[in-house]
Amino acid sequence: MSAASTPHIQPNGAPIAESILLPGDPLRAKFIADTYLDDVVCFNEVRGMLGFTGTYRGEQVSVMGTGMGVPSISIYSYELIHTFGVKNLVRVGSCGAMQTSVDLYDVVIAQAASTDSNYLSQFGCPGTYAPIGSYRLLERTVAAARGADQRFHVGNILSSDIFYNADDTAVDRWARMGILAVEMESAGLYANAAAAGVDALGIFTVSDNLIEGTHTTPEERQTAFTAMMEIALTAVTK
Numbered sequence: 001m002s003a004a005s006t007p008h009i010q011p012n013g014a015p016i017a018e019s020i021l022l023p024g025d026p027l028r029a030k031f032i033a034d035t036y037l038d039d040v041v042c043f044n045e046v047r048g049m050l051g052f053t054g055t056y057r058g059e060q061v062s063v064m065g066t067g068m069g070v071p072s073i074s075i076y077s078y079e080l081i082h083t084f085g086v087k088n089l090v091r092v093g094s095c096g097a098m099q100t101s102v103d104l105y106d107v108v109i110a111q112a113a114s115t116d117s118n119y120l121s122q123f124g125c126p127g128t129y130a131p132i133g134s135y136r137l138l139e140r141t142v143a144a145a146r147g148a149d150q151r152f153h154v155g156n157i158l159s160s161d162i163f164y165n166a167d168d169t170a171v172d173r174w175a176r177m178g179i180l181a182v183e184m185e186s187a188g189l190y191a192n193a194a195a196a197g198v199d200a201l202g203i204f205t206v207s208d209n210l211i212e213g214t215h216t217t218p219e220e221r222q223t224a225f226t227a228m229m230e231i232a233l234t235a236v237t238k
């Protein structure tokens with residue numbers, strides 16, 4: 001039990017586990033807690049960014065929304081790591097596929113996260129830093145996906161600051177480099193984790209295919225991505 005708090009996370013003594021799942025949508029965090037965790041306590045309501053701690057198969061796990069975009073997840077992940085001692089951060093999000101071989105509802109595991117965000121410039125590397133996921137979490141996640149018989153892809157994704165892009169050639173140019181899918185947060189999460197020496201990974205369910213113009217509904221985005229959630233929970237527990 002910790003008395004710690006930050007401007008954006010005020011647990012009032014409720015615990016936060018060393019392993020946390022991070023969906024963008026706080027209602028998806030509530031869904032995960034309600035569906036999968038036992039003995040749940042809510043540890044954050046600031047700005048409606050709900051966070052919960054409970055147990056999964058007897059092990060303590062937390063889940064919290066991050067909001068959308070690199071700036072938002074970067075605030076929450078920084079505070080979780082530096083104030084609350086979180087060590088394993090697994091983003092569970094939706095993504096837009098950029099390859100025809102990546103179907104709706106497939107799982108994408110982000111080995112790396114290319115980005116058009118300027119967030120990484122603060123770290124001052126004299127070149128282009130490549131944000132990568134934790135290999136330990138990647139191995140565990142691949143094993144969990146195989147165990148669940150889930151169709152999945154592992155590779156480079158794009159964390160973009162731009163949902164509605166004025167440049168209609170951007171998708172094709174990233175796709176030509178083999179980018180599997182686009183989302184909006186993982187590069188910031190990976191950079192924060194690397195700078196702090198902790199483990200992070202992004203796991204996604206495909207909600208749209210940007211090449212084929214197909215998509216799922218908002219209701220499905222909130223609740224129907226259960227395979228990804230179960231894979232992530234398996235990966236962060238024994």
Ligand SMILES: O=P(O)(O)O[C@H]1O[C@H](CO)[C@@H](O)[C@H]1O
Nearest residue numbers: 023024025068093094183184
């Ligand atoms: O479903 P979430 O986790 O929010 O992730 C994706 O969905 C949002 C855009 O609709 C962005 O946050 C993007 O990364």
Ligand SMILES: O=c1cc[nH]c(=O)[nH]1
Nearest residue numbers: 094095096182183184
């Ligand atoms: O960031 C995202 C997430 C899902 N689909 C997209 O096109 N972009």
